[in-house]
Amino acid sequence: MTRTMPISLWDASAEERDFEGRLPEGETFDVAIVGGGFTGLSTALHCTEAGLSTCVIEANHVGFGGSGRNVGLVNAGIWLPPTQVREKLGTTYGPRFLQRFGQGPEMVFDLIEKHQIRCEATRQGTIHAAHAPSGFRDLEARWKEWNSMGEPVDLLGREEIADKIGTDTFHGGLIDRRAGTVNPMGYCRGLARAATAAGAKICTGVKVTNLLKQTHGWAVETDRGNVQSKAVVLGTNAYTDALWPGLNKTYTMIHYFQLATEPLGEKAVHILPERQGLWDTAPVMFSLRKDNSDRLIIGSMGKIIGTKSSGLSQRWAQKRISKMFPDLGRVRFEEAWHGQIAMTPDHLPRIHTLDEGLYTPIGYNGRGITTGTIFGQGMAGLLTGMDPKDLPLPITDVTAVASAPLMSRFYNLAFTANQFIKGF
Template identity: 65%
Template sequence: MVLGPRHHDINDGKGIVMGQDGVISLWDQTAQERPFESVTLPATVDLAIVGGGYTGLSTALHAAEAGLSAHVIEAHDIGHGGSGRNVGLVNAGVWMPPSAVLAALGPDRGPRFLRRFADGPAMVFDLIERHQIRCEATRTGTIHAAHAPAGLRDLSARWRDWAQMGEPVDLLDADAMAQKLGSRRYMGGLLDHRAGTVNPMGYARGLARAARAAGAGISTGVRVTGLEQTGAGWRVQTDAGPITARAVVLGTNAYTDTLWPGLKRSFTPIWYFQLATEPLGARIAGILPEGQGVWDTAPVMRSIRRDGAGRLIIGSMGRVHGDTTRGLSQRWAQRELARMFPALGPVCFEEAWDGQIAMTPDHLPRVHELAPSLYTPIGYNGRGITTGTIFGQAIAGLLTGRDAAALPLPITSFAPVASAPMMRRVYALGFAAQQFLRSL
């Protein structure tokens, strides 16, 4: 497949403005799992799910397998939000180190939460295998790279935490890190053998296919415009007509809008951008030869991985400025690759895109019950693949009779993050400044 240079997902402050061909990312263009026809909204279901990303699709799949009639309502296409713009790292755990999770959740919830999320990659890869999802899945691990001595100390502490739990993680010194990455850019790293990579859009579409095969319905291009509580549950208003449901799940995470008042102010949205090179063939034979995905400990995080066609995909926090051939982000990516791989030489980029991440103040996700039988898991802090899959299964279990104590986290009411609007602007300015400085 030959891709032309493009830049997608420019935001004008009024919503998403797509590229002319409607492609939102490299993954949208290259996923082997293809889109499918939307179905008409039913009049009534057991469970209505708003959002066709990992959370909504996992909820639909597991609810349908448990015997519920479930229907996903997506305003755009499957994976249009964060799921189709993801880096594609299938990581265990959450943003916080295990010891911090234990301190935050206590001796009862903490170990159970860590166990569930340590097993998250295995759950994802089991679903991929069981449903034969075509998403370029690799299971050679991911690497958290130390950008400075402080980063290496942090990774050493994380390694001790996971090792005490008996988890398969290795602390890499500078030489071992250089061998895995093909660069001496980093001082060391933490290799997590539980983890891996996927084409994130392929995984989302594969979940959708599996959910439909299990009996769930999916309507795309349908926007939910209102929620009205009724005696029997909920009346879900859409621009294609109403649907009634006994329960509703909002699976919108960082792409939450004003559907439920105040919910979008319960997290701080930040942007993450990526650029993908053309396929580089033998030029990258020594770069990530085992296929791990890498992200680092820098305050403004960077990521680097390969895809199945031999492209390098590099990313960092912030928006895309410019396009694949000119502009700040393209210069940043050229400079970063030159610093990391001096022998690589100049490259051409085929795709540039960005997407949003929902960050919470304590870097832990949430499960909110917004009203009776109306739930939303939210605030994934950049761990959408495993977290969305886990929470979808958990919410489906709750709705089919499992005790709420079995959820990964206790159900809470949401509260606005007062600093979110200001911090969003601060982050945007800081990330743009970082791009500029690193592009010099």
């Protein structure tokens, strides 16, 4: 498949090489995996290491979806505070979910170390910054919960957080020292390299067109031929299409956009000097981080409107950076992109059994790196005989979100309005 323009800064700057592979037409596998992102590649790696023959089928290229367009924050846990997780998942799954997702960054960084994945990995934590006094009160409540659990999460006041970020525009923040940052495309390609080295087959530029249940498994039909498999895992998350009827109606799809500046060198030495990534407590979330070449990567909810050089998103980013770091002056942007996020009504991810031998983890709510990696390991466990009750959350039935199309349009309008209001 011929590659043209990069889909993100991470696609353009990743040290790990791009990956191409052809469909092994007519072959039979223990597991066929649809989607070459974090979930699919983690599933392939863990399944192959467990002794299963594995084939990953990706319609475009490795990391084409949300994985290669990610912010790159390797966060522990999910959006919800611990108390709400326990309330929603109960006394058995709640504590287990918090423990395993709290260990998610460690799992990611262990894989990076084990397979020597070149992905600009830093483990200095991530910052949840208070956009207003109300945001700080929310963070203080979260900190008390994490502190009672003995987790390395620190609450910093306005002056302390200003030193960490390089601006006094925030009202304090939490630093989660379990977390860190990566080049997400580099991590994704590194997982592909590791899975291939373990024996997995990965094919790119191949679209799955149908899944046909058979007596002893599945026929996976594609536009380049067919393969047979005993089991199938759909690892498509927010890029799920109509392959399995109704699955793409189980979440609300929103967009998240980012722009990356040119390398700023010494001008940015005071900005995020320890290279933590951050996101804030505002209703329309904002993110900021710095890569190894001293580019600032700034983002928020919504689509890119315009280009890296002109248009609404570029004006929004320029104004936001100028407000936080007035000494920088006007900056030039090198890349601009957006990706898709699958949001569930309760902000918890899902694992579904769609049919016998057909599984999908879905609904990551913007926490793709750790969630995809953890669920890939979970899929391998299921397929090698693990009791489903040992998963970090229960397997649930597919339930359509009736309001999803309407809410997606509403959010798109709201996020566009936010860019307009704050860009002028």
